[in-house]
Amino acid sequence: MSGLTEQAGLARTVELKGHVIDSLTLSKVIDRVQQLGGDYRLNDIHVGSLKKDISAINLTLLAADANTMNALMEAVAPYGAVAESTDAETIACEQAGALPEEAYRVRLPQKIRWNGQTLSVGQGGDWALAIKNGQAHMISAAQVLPGDLLVRGTHGLDW
Structure with a gap:
């Protein structure tokens, strides 16, 4: 590319x-x-x-x-x-702190090596796109609550 x-x-x-x-x-x-x-x-x-x-x-x-x-x-x-001209599809979260398998995910590193040391990344881990109050937000898996609407797949996403 x-x-x-x-x-x-x-x-x-x-x-x-x-x-x-x-x-x-x-x-x-x-x-x-x-x-x-x-x-x-x-x-x-x-x-x-x-x-x-x-x-x-x-x-x-x-x-x-x-x-x-x-x-x-x-x-x-x-x-x-x-x-693409379709709306994003959503799926409701069923369990706090757990992303449904179908949720669109972004995986961020949890640790990095730098100067021979292992450093923890404060906001690493699984993230998802959530729709709350008419706004789209990235939320970590730990923030997901039952009933949260999470984007499923890539329909409606515009990069």
């Missing part, structure tokens, strides 16, 4: 569904994005385990400007790429 970031340009999340691995669709999409001067970030991937199963890939396309982003979107559309 070229190192292009959302701060340096535009980002658009798209989803590919179908036999995108065995048909080399993902490879073709990545090649086309890079040929046009864009970049990408793979956000989530679900690979079907049987030949009849479909796969789903969520990726963010990155472009330096609107013209490049338009070209990227036009180029990936024939491969079945659909721009």
